Amino acid sequence: MTAADIIASRRAESSAAPKIWSAIGLLCVVLVAAPSLGLPPFAQSLVIEALIFSLLALSLNILVGYTGLVSFGHAAFFAVSGYALGIFSSSWTTEILVTLPLAVLSAALIALPIGWLSIRLSGFYFLMITFAFAQMVFVAAIRWKGLTGGSDGLLVPSATLFGVPVLQDRTPFYYFAIVMFFLCAGAIYLVVTSQFGRTLVGIRECTPRMRALGYNVRNAKLAAFVIGATFAGIAGAMNSLFNLFISPESAHWTQSALVLVMVLIGGANFFVGPIIGATIVLLLQHWLSSHTEHWGLFLGLLFIVLITGAREGIAGLAVLALDRGWKSRK
Numbered sequence: 001m002t003a004a005d006i007i008a009s010r011r012a013e014s015s016a017a018p019k020i021w022s023a024i025g026l027l028c029v030v031l032v033a034a035p036s037l038g039l040p041p042f043a044q045s046l047v048i049e050a051l052i053f054s055l056l057a058l059s060l061n062i063l064v065g066y067t068g069l070v071s072f073g074h075a076a077f078f079a080v081s082g083y084a085l086g087i088f089s090s091s092w093t094t095e096i097l098v099t100l101p102l103a104v105l106s107a108a109l110i111a112l113p114i115g116w117l118s119i120r121l122s123g124f125y126f127l128m129i130t131f132a133f134a135q136m137v138f139v140a141a142i143r144w145k146g147l148t149g150g151s152d153g154l155l156v157p158s159a160t161l162f163g164v165p166v167l168q169d170r171t172p173f174y175y176f177a178i179v180m181f182f183l184c185a186g187a188i189y190l191v192v193t194s195q196f197g198r199t200l201v202g203i204r205e206c207t208p209r210m211r212a213l214g215y216n217v218r219n220a221k222l223a224a225f226v227i228g229a230t231f232a233g234i235a236g237a238m239n240s241l242f243n244l245f246i247s248p249e250s251a252h253w254t255q256s257a258l259v260l261v262m263v264l265i266g267g268a269n270f271f272v273g274p275i276i277g278a279t280i281v282l283l284l285q286h287w288l289s290s291h292t293e294h295w296g297l298f299l300g301l302l303f304i305v306l307i308t309g310a311r312e313g314i315a316g317l318a319v320l321a322l323d324r325g326w327k328s329r330k
Contacts, residue, residue, distance in 0.1 A: 024272070031178055035171050044174045046286065050279045051181040052238050057262040057274030058188050059231035064260070065268035066192050067224045068204030069119075072127045072256050073134025074232055076114075079251035080137060081107040081233035082240035083148055086156040096159040096166065100237050107233025108226055110137075115225030119218055122207075134256055141248035153247035156240045173242060184234055189271060191227060200224055265306050267313020276315050 035044065056078055063069040085103035093099065114133045121129055141148045148154055159167050167173045191197055199220050202210045211217050240246045249255065258281070266277025284302065288295035306314070 028178070028182060032175070035174060041170045044170050046282070048170075048174055048177045048242055050282050051177045052235050052242065053259070053262065053282060054275040054278040055181055055184050055238075056232055056235040056259055057266070057278040058185060058271075059228045059235065060259050061263050061268055061271075061274045062188065062192065062200075062224050062228040062231075064263050065270075065273070066197060066200045066204060067221060069122070069221065069224070070127050070260070071118075071130040071228075072253065072260065073114075073130035073132070073137075074228070074259055075253075075255035076130075076134040076137040076251050077107040077111055077229040077232040078236035078239070078255070079141065079246070079248070080110050081236035082156075082246040082250055083141065083154060085237045085240045086154045086246050087147060089157045089159070090154070094157050094160045095163075096161055096241075099159070100241075103237040103240075104230060104233040107236065108230045111226045111229030112222075115222050115229070119221040119225060131253055131256070134251060134253060138248055138251040138253075141251055148248070151248060153245055156244045156246060158244065159241055167241060177238060177242070180234065180238060184231055185275075188231060192271065196220070196223070261303055261307075265303065265313060267315035267317075269312060270315040270319065273313045273315035276318075277313065280314065 031047065034047075039047075056074070060071065060074045063071050063074070081103040084106035085099050088099045088102055114130075118126055118129050118133070142151050144150075158165055167176055192200070199210070199215060202215070203217055203220060207217055236250070239250070259278075262277035262281050263274045264277070265280060266275065267273030281299075284299060285295070288298055292298065312320070
């Protein structure tokens with residue numbers, strides 16, 4: 001997108017914002033009411049998966065859409081948190097009030113040194129160094145068999161709350177995922193719309209100017225990197241709690257690539273873009289895989305068409321269409 005396109009899209013997003021947030025509120029009501037209206041367990045599982053990966057995509061968009069840093073290793077923090085939760089649950093305690101915060105903290109602590117080194121680079125070099133770090137996590141997960149289970153993966157014990165088993169059934173986890181997603185999405189929205197978020201956008205648009213204005217660009221980038229990793233860690237911990245299993249594939253570069261595609265398809269320049277992208281990608285993945293064994297080929301071709309034909313993403317197209325419709329009624 002050109003600068004003019006971005007400005008036009010931002011203006012359209014602002015004018016269409018009330019309708020967008022009304023739609024999100026309606027979606028929340030529908031999701032909460034769905035199980036009581038007869039939503040089957042399989043559909044509940046799809047919704048849970050969509051919420052987890054929507055949160056992961058939102059966390060990546062802090063870097064891609066707002067800071068202008070394209071990371072190819074974001075899944076590393078998703079995996080680190082998932083493994084940390086599994087290891088703490090297996091070897092120490094299954095109390096979710098202990099294991100969940102510690103798992104997320106593990107992802108944030110790993111992100112500090114990785115981010116400190118990575119933010120010294122930009123563009124293609126930043127992408128490649130994040131890819132390299134993610135592959136290091138992937139290799140460690142395979143080789144450190146005594147701790148991670150190696151290529152066989154790691155079974156995660158069910159969570160407890162004050163000694164009482166929780167989240168054992170699909171429906172309770174469904175509501176847990178909804179609450180966690182909307183709390184985290186709200187927190188991310190506050191971050192990206194704050195003064196700090198505007199600083200990140202300034203860095204994305206013109207880093208030299210932000211330095212000239214006295215902003216500590218490296219500290220801001222590092223903060224964005226760690227914040228993104230923290231929310232990716234929440235998504236990773238939720239994924240482990242849901243599947244009761246974590247494998248090295250969670251840290252593989254293909255996982256990072258898939259999440260990046262979600263962000264790009266949905267629209268990196270819009271807050272709701274990653275949510276739309278993650279939902280569409282997961283639904284297409286499930287639908288195509290049930291119809292053909294070559295579903296990966298068709299999915300890849302569809303991604304190419306969407307990314308090249310709608311560079312502002314599906315959210316951008318929808319927002320601009322809403323804005324034009326609104327103007328035509330005036």
